[in-house]
Amino acid sequence: MAIMIPSAISPDVKSNAERHIFEWFENAKGTEDWIVLHSLGIVNHNKYIHGEVDFFVMVPMLGLFALEVKGGRVKRTNGIWAFTDKYGHSDMRVKGPFDQAWDGIYSIRQSLSNKLDTAHKHLEKIFFGIGVMFPDVAYASVGIDEEQWQVFDCNDGRNVRAFVERIAEGAIKGWKVQYGDVTLKNRPTVEDVRYLASILRGDFDMALSLRVQYNYTEEKIISYTANQFKCIDQLEDNPRCLIKGSAGTGKTLLAIETVKKYASRGEKVALFCYNNLLARWLQQYFEKQVEDLRPIYVGTFHGYLMKVAQQKNTMVKLPDSAEQIKLFFEYELPAMVSDPLKLQGGIFDRIVIDEAQDLMTEEYLKCMDSMLRKGISRGKWIFFGDFNKQAIYADDMIETNYIDMLDKCTSYIRYKLTTNCRNTQYICDQIKVVTGFDKDIQYESMIQGTPVEYRIYKSRDDELKELLTILKELSDNKVENGRITILSPYKREKSVVSMLSRVKVENYTIPVSEEITFNTIQGFKGLENTVIILTDIESYEDIKLAYVAFSRARSGLYVLHSKVAHDEYNQICIRRFLNG
Secondary structure (H helix, E strand, O other): OOEEEEEOOOOOOOHHHHHHHHHHHHOOOOOOOEEEEEEEEEOOOOOOOEEEEEEEEEEOOOOOEEEEEEEOOEEEEOEEEEEEEOOOEEEEEOOOHHHHHHHHHHHHHHHHHHOHHHHHHHHHOOOOEEEEEEOOOOOOOOOOOOOOOEEEEEEHOHHHHHHHHHHHHHHHHHHHHOOOOHHHHOOOOOHHHHHHHHHHHHOOOOOOOOOHHHHHHHHHHHHHHHHHOHHHHHHOOEEEEEEEEEOOOOOHHHHHHHHHHHHHHOOOOOEOOOHHHHHHHHHHHHHHHOHOOOOEEEHHHHHHHHHHHHOOOOOOOOOOOOHHHHHHHHHHHHHHHHHHHHHHOOOEEEEEOOHEEEEEEOOHHHHHHHHEOOHHHOEEEEEEEEOOOOOOOOOOOOHHHHHHHHHHHOOEEEEEEEEEOOOOOHHHHHHHHHHHHHOOOOOEEOOOOOOOOOEEEHHHHHHHHHHHHHHHHHOOOOHHHHHEEEOOOOOOOHOOHHOOOOOOOEEOOOOOOEEEEEEOOOOOOOHHHEEEEEEEOOOOOOHHHHHHHOOOOEEEEEEEEEEEHHHHHHHHHHHHHHOO
């Protein structure tokens, strides 16, 4: 992945072509030492008062390359270039993009010669080249002012690395004619590239604030999530579907869209989940929808069973202890509603279940069979879940257990979601580190984002100090309070959050507060926020809980862990390094 300066493309950039190319460089493999300057302004341009190069690519041991980008339709008639965008707006110019690129690279070299210090004067003779990128069209070179190897078009896919390397190879011939053979002295080192970046970025770059970076990340998350909706159409002809996906693959949003789709057709649809907070969020969401798009029931599966039980017996009373409550919901409640559900006679045409990994037991499936028209075997249902990683409430259930259980009931189609559209790549990488799940799971993001920050504490007072520092940094960067959630494996009274006095932190509720919020990791399962601060991390032994915790963050993740947990984290990293 290339080093992008600035690290995120400005939201003000309107060109989709530039946005795509920025992402391709950002995610290009084998470019870790490359530095790519986007929208490089040239104050001392040799043709204009002020010029600009779309992408200036500096590659160690290769050279410097100025790239112009032209999206949409491209046409040249009688020497006049015309560029037409998707809205039909045309821009006509006498000077073509190849000439623009040459003007840009020569202007940059001239500017650099005046700024190089004594130790870097050799960079005046650095190898360079130009290219033009037409990502939306198939472009065939037809003039003597350009070469095909200088062209990137739709046939190149996303392979920007190969394009730059092709430019370098093609430019050698022209360089030999003008300057002689290309030697190592004409190639920049890693240090040279970094030095040049330090000179050039001062002309154009102001580091984007965390708030701007988070905003941009959120925009991209929305666009990638929309791409997941194609899954719904692909499952149109299948009445029974098991949809598997890791945290962040858009399962909840797909469940919502599925419900709206079938409710609009007049089906009696139920949307069930496990987590109470997620249920309240879903309820709030559907309250804002027109009636034709609402399910006839939305909420927790246990909530629905309690509703049925109370209709039969108004004196349903929960046990006192947590262990007894667990047994009540798992066994006593399903048995209590068995007959009433059968009498209802399949009240739902279709059931959609989010967090299905926490609800797939023999007892619950029997209840679903009774409430669903034609039952589990012949009825219509869609189960969304992370059947191996997020079943933190299941008793040592593994994916094969769930599959075997369903296989005994009926036939169905399986579909796997593989694109992470919630978390940045930095967050995905750390999830893989602390859990080791990457060996059996595809967990990649198209969004680079900002690095995950770990803070070590030696005492509770020390942790409080670190937490206050993080909150101040976010405040200084004008990150809105409502986009920040603090999570802990403990309830509030046992968490470091209980020690906060100068900062207002509300318990996470639905509707969501505009203040900084707090919740337990377990209680926040199925939910997310822009910035997550994990506190009170004493160990990484419970990898499923760690998986849930880390994957709640969309853009920013801070981890406050003890010295013991930090040492444990280092050992995990060492083991992963040794095991490849």
